[in-house]
Amino acid sequence: MADIQRVGVVGAGLMGSGIAEVHARAGADVTITEVNQPALDAGRARIEKSLQRAVKAGKLSAEDADAALGRLTFTTDIAAFADRDLVIEAVIEQEQAKVEVFRSLDKIVERPDAVFASNTSSIPIMKLGMATSRPQQVIGIHFFNPVPVLPLVELVPSLLTGEDTVKRADEHVTGSLGKTVIRSQDRAGFIVNALLVPYLLSAIRMIESGFASAEDIDRGMELGTAHPMGPLRLSDLIGLDTIKAIAESMYEEFKEPLYSPPPLLLRMVDAGLLGKKSGRGFYSYS
Ligand SMILES: C[C@H](O)CC(=O)SCCNC(=O)CCNC(=O)[C@H](O)C(C)(C)COP(=O)(O)OP(=O)(O)OC[C@H]1O[C@@H](n2cnc3c(N)ncnc32)[C@H](O)[C@@H]1OP(=O)(O)O
Numbered sequence: 001m002a003d004i005q006r007v008g009v010v011g012a013g014l015m016g017s018g019i020a021e022v023h024a025r026a027g028a029d030v031t032i033t034e035v036n037q038p039a040l041d042a043g044r045a046r047i048e049k050s051l052q053r054a055v056k057a058g059k060l061s062a063e064d065a066d067a068a069l070g071r072l073t074f075t076t077d078i079a080a081f082a083d084r085d086l087v088i089e090a091v092i093e094q095e096q097a098k099v100e101v102f103r104s105l106d107k108i109v110e111r112p113d114a115v116f117a118s119n120t121s122s123i124p125i126m127k128l129g130m131a132t133s134r135p136q137q138v139i140g141i142h143f144f145n146p147v148p149v150l151p152l153v154e155l156v157p158s159l160l161t162g163e164d165t166v167k168r169a170d171e172h173v174t175g176s177l178g179k180t181v182i183r184s185q186d187r188a189g190f191i192v193n194a195l196l197v198p199y200l201l202s203a204i205r206m207i208e209s210g211f212a213s214a215e216d217i218d219r220g221m222e223l224g225t226a227h228p229m230g231p232l233r234l235s236d237l238i239g240l241d242t243i244k245a246i247a248e249s250m251y252e253e254f255k256e257p258l259y260s261p262p263p264l265l266l267r268m269v270d271a272g273l274l275g276k277k278s279g280r281g282f283y284s285y286s
Pocket residue numbers: 050053054057059120121143144145146147148149150193196228229234238242
């Protein structure tokens with residue numbers, strides 16, 4: 001695992017736990033942190049379940065799953081990140097929350113050439129870089145959900161990211177994690193969400209206007225265009241709060257009406273109907 005051996009992941013939600021898992025499976029020493037013990041425990045349970053799934057599918061031996069778990073340290077103390085070579089922030093998609101994480105990491109991480117990455121989908125990397133004293137070491141490394149399954153990573157340097165940081169991040173993601181990298185300019189939504197989110201919002205507007213049912217919209221895209229899941233099931237998988245946050249960042253950046261979150265999405269988030277992770281979104285999960 002090249003020069004990046006010790007990895008820290010901030011946030012043990014859907015994305016953070018997946019990011020920690022793929023690193024541990026690749027042999028890295030991983031520390032993962034959350035704001036409180038229940039959130040940390042939920043992250044650990046998610047990783048254990050995903051590892052078991054890989055073992056059942058014959059993708060991973062039981063010994064390798066145990067070894068991966070053994071490489072993970074769970075803590076609520078972000079000070080444990082002092083010796084990390086790479087830190088990846090994967091907290092909620094809110095600019096202020098992310099800025100605060102980068103401010104703390106800048107004080108805590110001691111290694112002078114450590115790479116500071118964000119898994120943000122839509123918040124400009126420059127804003128996170130400027131929260132630190134070393135914006136040349138800050139880069140977007142954006143994974144896709146489910147992280148252990150989807151091979152893509154978007155690499156997003158800001159105007160101030162150094163070439164050395166880009167090279168090390170690229171080598172780490174392709175060489176050590178075996179993912180495929182595409183590069184994007186530092187614009188809200190990058191490449192994939194700039195295309196995906198207006199599509200998901202259009203599907204939500206279709207339901208809102210009574211045009212078609214969620215089931216028919218999804219079936220249409222699954223059987224008519226061979227997508228693995230339709231836009232509403234995919235929205236439930238990503239999380240409706242996350243889609244709202246991405247749409248808001250993109251709308252703020254471009255003022256493009258297509259990016260503006262429709263009222264139905266806002267009301268569902270107000271109601272706590274966040275999709276698969278909360279048990280109900282456009283579909284129910286029990
Ligand atoms: C918003 C962010 O910024 C960016 C994003 O993340 S955008 C979201 C991108 N994600 C997508 O577009 C997901 C699209 N959907 C899919 O790829 C597939 O439907 C899916 C992989 C989620 C599930 O696939 P499906 O064939 O329906 O189910 P299933 O057979 O259970 O799973 C396929 C494989 O994935 C694995 N898998 C599924 N969900 C998983 C999870 N949550 N964690 C780990 N592994 C998982 C399964 O173990 C299975 O592996 P196998 O083929 O070796 O048995």
